Amino acid sequence: VDLMRDDYIEKDRSRGIYFTQDWVSLPGVMPVASGGIHVWHMPALVEIFGDDACLQFGGGTLGHP
Structure with missing residues (x-):
């Protein structure tokens, strides 16, 4: 859940993150x-x-x- 606070998330299949996600300057999400x-x-x-x-x-x- 803490991933929602990061601006950029690298793909890491071992953690269930299947795509690199570049949120750039999007406002925070919940x-x-x-x-x-x-x-x-x-x-x-x-x-x-x-x-x-x-x-x-x-x-x-x-x-x-």
Whole structure:
């Protein structure tokens, strides 16, 4: 997740980075977990992303409380 703060990222397949990414002067980005997640996924997502991320809960939470 700290990769999101770097301006330039080298390809490193061992870390799951399959393309060199040159962000140049793009504004900062925030990692987001979204799509089919619900409240029971939250502990694992916080462990993966830390507490500096956006967890977008929608229909998975509203439709399946």
